[in-house]
Amino acid sequence: MGMSPLARLALRAPVPVFAAIGPGRQADVERLLARRGLRRALTPRDAAVLLLAGDLPPDAMEPLGRVHDQVPRPRRILRWTDRTETGDAVADRLATAWRGLCGGEDGDDDLQPDAPSNAWRGVGPHGQGGTGMMGGTPYGRPMAMTGLDIRDGLQLDRYTARLGPFAPMLPPGLVLELTLQGDVICDAGVVCPPFAQPADADAPVLCSARMLALLGLEDAARRVIRGGRPGALWLRGAVPRGLGRIEGGGDARERLAGYLAGTPAALAVPPLPELLSGLEWAEAMLVLASLPPSSILRATRLREAA
């Protein structure tokens, strides 16, 4: 084999995996990706293999296509649908796929058609897709429009987007329609509730690991999932006091302390939009991570029932 030293070094890299988690598989995937030799990529741009765990409902197929296409080439999608397949076997399959990609195999093609989101070529005086100051769809996308801000009343632009179902900072399956001004969530709505997960996903170990990862302690999160101590400083202190306070459930800081001590949280969570709107992005994500997946599911259903 005439491999360059760089390519040989690349082979020893942990497999960069972007996880698309389906119903019932959150705990399995989180445990799997805490192994040595695998690396959870937080964005598809950083990944080479897309791991699809579980059977997706039909309306999640199009988002899956989007995430799949965002993985740079060469890429590979791996399905983990068989519940009986062990983590070891999947890890082996991931490693084989990675070796193949490093060895110059061609990856998968795009799943989505190669067309911009809106027709724009040739419109406007410079062909940029719009006329006037804010009109048209320059480069295939419209520009943001103004709206009143909830914190300080400046009418600046609002950025509305649907986030999920495979956003790494949200519970799998949850699709939120968020309106942001700057990095503050002005408006939140649930488009799809998260996928149902078995009680295993509520394990204090996994809940604390999710929060640790958001606090910038990925290594500590892995150690916790593997059953060790987090081995990090200023854990509880880093979560602002009073953030995400829920009646009877304490705030995010107290929940983190509980998870680290091994006590699961049993909560009556208020509807999700009320919980999130008005929060700065990092705070909102911390609040979400501090809730066990089952409570988030209940919170979204609450709103649907109402």
Next chain:
Amino acid sequence: MTDLIVSLLAAFAAWTGWRVFRVDSMVRASFSLMLSFVAVGGIGVVLSAPYIGIATIFMMAVEMMVMAIFMVMFMMNPAGLNPMVMVHQHRISIAAGLLAATGLGVAILSTPLPSNPVPAEAPVVAQLGHELLGPSMLIFETAGVTLLATMIGAVILSSRRGRFGAADEGARPPGLDPGGPPAGRRPESGGGHHHHGGHS
């Protein structure tokens, strides 16, 4: 050699200064202004004003960062996705600019300029320090008071919570029906929302 570098830097400063008003993206405009300042700072370094030169780069990098933030915050179409010129009295302005530049240029070329270059290896930073603490002490402290007034003024003007209630109260006329759009303003339509760009 010095002359060559200085003229290149001066040309660069003028060119980036010109780009400020020619690029569509406000971020590019701000940072092109920053490059203009960096070039001036570079001239300072070459002309044995190390402190003033480098400090210009330092201060202006910070100020243009803030400038970019505010430009993007308040300019319509901040990234220039739809290229558009937002100018008024264009001809007069060009004429005024040219007139000022040529007038100053003629004045410079026709005046005999004194020549008394700063001695090499002069302790210029220490001289400045002694000047600040000695003869110009009053200027130094006055600058402090001015900056304090600026800070307080900026806080009062820009923050919402004033001593007398929220600063934007009364800015939106009440709606015709409860919760409706404010009265006396055109309803927000997509695309042409406050569209002032009719002057090009």
Next chain:
Amino acid sequence: MIAGLVLAVLATLAFGALLAVALDGRLAILAAQGARQRVETEAPDRLNRDLAPAWYLALAAIGLSVVPFAEGAALIDSPVGIVVWGSCEALIVVTVFLHGWSPNAPFPLIGAYRYAAIGLPVLLPSMFVLIAAALPAESLSFVAIVDSQRELWNVIRQPLGLPLFCIVALALTLRGPMDYADAADIATGTSAEESGPARVLWDIARAAMLVSVSAIAATVFLGGPLGPVLPGPVWLWLKIAGLMALFVLGGRRIARTTPSRMLSILWVILLPLSFLHLAISGVLAL
């Protein structure tokens, strides 16, 4: 002489960056990433997207150029070395902002603005700490600052200085509890849309900046090339490596708080602390 110093700067940057990547355990990861596709985003600011990593790298080289490798031997022996480094710090904020602005995507944009909010006030403690170190040296030059530590290193004479500068160093290298530009909650922030060689170059530039910041810290607080027996450059390299290990291993173990809280901490706790540091250093220097 100059050619030797240029080589020294280049070699220190290269080997230091290698060491930093290795300490992070990312050598293989970068090697693998480098061979992959570089993805283009929708309507990006292409020029700035290409050049942001280059500016970051150039600033690291400039920062290292003001550091004396042996007594009195700095590539840029400027009488205002501290101010040169200060400008580098200010331009780092600009560079990271541009890196996040240029892809025209939401997460990088949030990262860029977050970094501007944290990076600007971080400059204040940094400047106060460096000015405090300049007081006993009676000069803004790093050569003179090294000279002033002949009897006693600044780390002992000005005990608050190094801890404060550590925070600055973490912020400038986007690392540990100060990595507001590329946090996990915004999917690695300014880098969220980068792949392939561009991502690798940005990571290498971050590693090079870590070398540069450590070199500045070693010079200002640990006496730079001063030390018994071994020649000056070796001492400097040892100190740089030690500080790099401290930043990498320490940064990994401290939790990051939310940006709004960090902003308050910077102004309300760290700024008064650096005032106090300056006052103590001033009285001691008289």
Next chain:
Amino acid sequence: MQTFVILAGWALLAALLARQGMKAAASSAPQAAPFLGGGTPDSHAWQRYHFRPYTMALVFIAFEMEMMFMYPWAVVFVSEGLTALAEMGMFLAILSVGILYGWREGVFRWE
């Protein structure tokens, strides 16, 4: 002069490295879409971005000017002695009033 050449040299070298070392980015339309975990945005991300601590930024540029005075002060501090300490103490005390006022008004928070 030499300083300037070195500074410009590093910048040029790094820019060349970036231009040569990276092939131009390319991607298909679905690949170029901004990452939102499978979601879609309504508009371009570039917008009138609401920078939350904007009042802090204004206080910062005013406060940061004090550096300009402080650098030359540091050089002559020892030779001027107590005068220098007193004058800079007064200067910083004046500016600290501004910081305290800003803090009281709550500008060092996400607005």
Next chain:
Amino acid sequence: MTLIIVLLGAAALIGIGLYGALSQQSFVMLMMGLELMLNGALLAIIGFWSQALGGMPEGQLLAILVMAVMAVEMAVGFALVVAIYRKRQADMTESIGTLKQ
């Protein structure tokens, strides 16, 4: 000779700045024009100080004061922009005119 080059550069910057300050409709762009004119002034001061005044310390002090003026102008200018935008949701010089009514 050096001084002439520097001063010509400063004249060009002042001319461009004047053009910008007069022609731009937007208040923030107008401030860019003002900054550019101050940049020209700064360049002229550096040139004079270095080539004609023999390194008088007052020259450096003047340069620092020009920079302080820029900082003050920016801080107050942007604070005004925020205040006006809060009232009128506009960033144009024309709408500042209507504010007086």
